[in-house]
Amino acid sequence: MPSKVEKWKDEVYGSEIREHLLEFAEEGWESIPEDEHDAWFERFKWWGLYHQRSGQESYFMMRIGTPNGVIEPGQLEVIGEVAKEYATGPADNPEFGDAYCDWTTRQSIQLHWIKLEDIPEIWDKLESVGLSTQQACGDSWRNIVGCPVAGKDKHEHIDAWPIAEQLNEQFKGNDDYANLPRKWKVSVTGCDEGCGQGDINDLAFEPARKDGELGFNVRVGGGLSRKEARFARDIDVWVPPEQASDVAAGMSALFNEYGDREDRFNARIKFLVDEWGPEKMREVLQAEFVDFELPTAGEDMRDQYTYNSGSQVGHDDHVGVHEQDDGNYYVGLNVLVGRQGADDVLELADIASEYGSGEVRLTQRQNIIIMDVPEENLDALLDEPLLSEYSPNPSPFKRGSIACTGTEFCSLSIVETKNRQVRYARWLEANVDLPEDHEDFHIHLSGCTASCAQPQIADVSLRGMKTRKDGDPVEALDIGLGGGLGENPHFADWVEMRVPADEVPGAIANLVERFKELREERPVPEGQEGRDGEAVERETFREFVEARDEETLAELVEPEETDYEDPYMHNTKTTWYPYVDDDDMDASPAPTDGKGESLAPSDD
Amino acid sequence: MPTDVHQLDDGAWISVNDSREVNVSDLWLLARHEFCPCEMADFLAEGVVEVGVDHPDVEARFAGRCIQCGTEGVTDWLAVGRVIEPETGEFYPVVPESVHVPRKRTRLATPE
Numbered sequence: 001m002p003s004k005v006e007k008w009k010d011e012v013y014g015s016e017i018r019e020h021l022l023e024f025a026e027e028g029w030e031s032i033p034e035d036e037h038d039a040w041f042e043r044f045k046w047w048g049l050y051h052q053r054s055g056q057e058s059y060f061m062m063r064i065g066t067p068n069g070v071i072e073p074g075q076l077e078v079i080g081e082v083a084k085e086y087a088t089g090p091a092d093n094p095e096f097g098d099a100y101c102d103w104t105t106r107q108s109i110q111l112h113w114i115k116l117e118d119i120p121e122i123w124d125k126l127e128s129v130g131l132s133t134q135q136a137c138g139d140s141w142r143n144i145v146g147c148p149v150a151g152k153d154k155h156e157h158i159d160a161w162p163i164a165e166q167l168n169e170q171f172k173g174n175d176d177y178a179n180l181p182r183k184w185k186v187s188v189t190g191c192d193e194g195c196g197q198g199d200i201n202d203l204a205f206e207p208a209r210k211d212g213e214l215g216f217n218v219r220v221g222g223g224l225s226r227k228e229a230r231f232a233r234d235i236d237v238w239v240p241p242e243q244a245s246d247v248a249a250g251m252s253a254l255f256n257e258y259g260d261r262e263d264r265f266n267a268r269i270k271f272l273v274d275e276w277g278p279e280k281m282r283e284v285l286q287a288e289f290v291d292f293e294l295p296t297a298g299e300d301m302r303d304q305y306t307y308n309s310g311s312q313v314g315h316d317d318h319v320g321v322h323e324q325d326d327g328n329y330y331v332g333l334n335v336l337v338g339r340q341g342a343d344d345v346l347e348l349a350d351i352a353s354e355y356g357s358g359e360v361r362l363t364q365r366q367n368i369i370i371m372d373v374p375e376e377n378l379d380a381l382l383d384e385p386l387l388s389e390y391s392p393n394p395s396p397f398k399r400g401s402i403a404c405t406g407t408e409f410c411s412l413s414i415v416e417t418k419n420r421q422v423r424y425a426r427w428l429e430a431n432v433d434l435p436e437d438h439e440d441f442h443i444h445l446s447g448c449t450a451s452c453a454q455p456q457i458a459d460v461s462l463r464g465m466k467t468r469k470d471g472d473p474v475e476a477l478d479i480g481l482g483g484g485l486g487e488n489p490h491f492a493d494w495v496e497m498r499v500p501a502d503e504v505p506g507a508i509a510n511l512v513e514r515f516k517e518l519r520e521e522r523p524v525p526e527g528q529e530g531r532d533g534e535a536v537e538r539e540t541f542r543e544f545v546e547a548r549d550e551e552t553l554a555e556l557v558e559p560e561e562t563d564y565e566d567p568y569m570h571n572t573k574t575t576w577y578p579y580v581d582d583d584d585m586d587a588s589p590a591p592t593d594g595k596g597e598s599l600a601p602s603d604d
Numbered sequence: 605m606p607t608d609v610h611q612l613d614d615g616a617w618i619s620v621n622d623s624r625e626v627n628v629s630d631l632w633l634l635a636r637h638e639f640c641p642c643e644m645a646d647f648l649a650e651g652v653v654e655v656g657v658d659h660p661d662v663e664a665r666f667a668g669r670c671i672q673c674g675t676e677g678v679t680d681w682l683a684v685g686r687v688i689e690p691e692t693g694e695f696y697p698v699v700p701e702s703v704h705v706p707r708k709r710t711r712l713a714t715p716e
């Protein structure tokens with residue numbers, strides 16, 4: 001029997017949802033019949049709107065999909081203006097104020113506290129500069145990700161940006177692919193550093209050479225959610241760039257046809273790949289969904305991948321000043337946990353136009369890059385006060401931090417995430433020294449097993465849990481170690497479970513100390529002494545974890561209370577908003593009308 | 605009308621008669637259960653896996669973990685509340701922190 005969601009999708013789905021949304025917006029929140037909330041909230045996702053959690057009724061999260069994270073000149077200003085005007089709620093966040101943008105791990109943008117009544121105006125503004133919320137959530141082609149500096153990168157083999165653009169053109173608003181069994185996440189990369197994160201997407205194109213020609217190898221069925229993490233699997237197919245969209249169309253049609261519509265928990269294509277295996281995926285793709293002979297896989301460049309590889313060489317991310325292919329520079333700024341206040345976004349928009357082309361790009365590590373800066377502008381740009389907050393040269397703990405949405409807004413969450421991770425990063429920066437040869441150290445915090453912060457591919461993975469402390473329930477985190485991408489990607493091993501959240505910084509501090517004491521030296525393989533001229537090298541953190549079993553690792557993580565203070569220990573999910581004085585569910589003003597006036601029945 | 609139950613938002617919610625009623629992330633105390641070795645399981649509900657109705661009870665199976673012993677898995681059927689009068693459809697939730705006894709099966713399961 002098809003699921004309830006499938007029934008709703010059969011009735012109304014895809015582009016046509018827009019008309020209904022506009023009508024509801026015109027008539028106001030209360031015009032959505034109460035017994036149709038579930039159905040409409042499910043459908044609204046397709047247009048990038050996700051209803052916020054309990055206690056925040058009538059408020060939406062809005063996601064804007066920016067293919068490959070490219071924000072063209074003029075767009076950032078509009079994003080900042082929209083955030084400032086509309087992304088304001090009934091209460092402030094103590095770290096970030098009352099209007100902010102979230103740069104996400106899939107190179108998209110999230111705004112919160114959006115009112116239904118404002119959506120038509122917001123769409124007008126966004127769409128006037130070519131931005132869109134279409135298919136940013138829901139069961140279809142999601143925002144296409146890739147190397148954030150595609151088309152400008154010195155390390156590039158194929159310019160993947162035109163292909164990402166083409167896929168976006170072809171599959172956004174395309175009725176044939178509008179209603180898939182589940183979300184469909186695609187990555188296209190042409191660079192040899194592996195920063196497209198293809199391995200954790202449903203469909204990945206990664207650069208490969210076949211008979212001297214450059215094209216893409218194809219992998220299918222990656223994803224991190226629900227304790228069912230999978231890396232995308234190699235289906236032994238190579239495509240030339242001009243046929244990438246045919247293979248993408250074929251594979252998403254295959255998913256449409258064979259994906260599970262009866263059980264949403266089994267619907268992602270990763271489960272079909274589990275069931276069929278890569279050989280059958282290839283066979284069915286060839287037999288039923290493409291009309292040309294699929295070449296076998298070409299020679300990939302995975303052995304050169306440095307991105308999130310834990311190797312401490314090459315580009316691990318895009319923070320810092322880097323030369324582009326055209327002699328200009330890009331300047332990657334660290335945005336701690338991906339959240340930037342609207343005023344800062346507007347200032348950044350000015351700076352990007354003043355010193356660069358005005359184009360900026362979002363990375364899959366929640367950071368933002370100023371593009372096309374001529375060499376002579378670099379010094380003045382780097383002197384801008386805004387860059388002391390959003391630094392191109394941050395401390396490793398700030399640089400490596402990623403956090404998802406968490407209990408602030410998300411229904412699935414178990415724990416508070418972003419504000420907590422900000423406090424963690426500050427404390428770690430002040431109290432912990434990584435070894436000098438470690439500039440890259442990733443700590444990813446996800447509020448639940450959906451894994452939006454991609455915890456499994458971090459050096460230190462944190463995932464929301466609960467435990468009891470002195471008998472009372474408190475927010476806690478599971479701690480995993482040693483995850484990352486690169487030639488041989490690896491998911492973190494979960495070694496220490498249910499650590500009270502206020503003991504996690506102490507646990508990380510202890511772990512780093514032990515790592516410094518215990519890491520081993522080994523001779524540099526012959527011929528590779530060049531690295532820094534030394535004849536011995538020492539284990540990287542990732543190697544250190546890989547070489548030890550879970551039990552040993554668990555002993556190295558020793559949770560401990562320190563002078564770190566955590567104001568969010570108290571089951572923040574049971575509040576209407578975790579940071580206000582009167583955080584009781586009953587104190588919530590929601591739902592509110594278009595002006596933000598409470599529609600909730602009052603006590604008196 | 606028959607009580608209509610389904611899960612929403614990837615198992616974040618149990619919706620009863622088209623109203624979001626039971627959310628994840630609560631701790632449930634489970635007695636006489638087979639979920640884990642603990643006499644009383646201290647179960648964190650992380651996701652709704654299956655929902656059903658055994659009139660007047662609305663029931664669900666949750667994925668999650670006992671935070672005492674660390675066992676992970678899916679519970680048997682737990683009553684999460686009741687719809688006493690099908691005409692009004694009004695839902696009366698149980699209190700998660702009180703003690704619950706899971707059952708092996710429910711009458712009307714819909715695997716969504």
Ligand code: HEM
Nearest residue numbers: 061104105106108110223224225405409410450451452614
């Ligand atoms: C209100 C906020 C959010 C909600 C409710 C939400 C919900 C979910 C859910 C339910 C899943 C697992 C679904 C599945 O089985 O495929 C998931 C996974 C994921 N989401 Fe989110 N999400 C939110 C925010 C974000 C943000 C800000 C991003 C970045 C664009 C994001 C990116 C991801 C990624 C990368 C995964 C895991 C990888 C995968 O399995 O595809 N999510 N999210």
Ligand code: SF4
Nearest residue numbers: 404410413447448452
């Ligand atoms: S990982 Fe979980 S808590 Fe965090 S945003 Fe995703 S669904 Fe919400």
Ligand SMILES: [Zn+2]
Nearest residue numbers: 640642670673
């Ligand atoms: Zn137990």
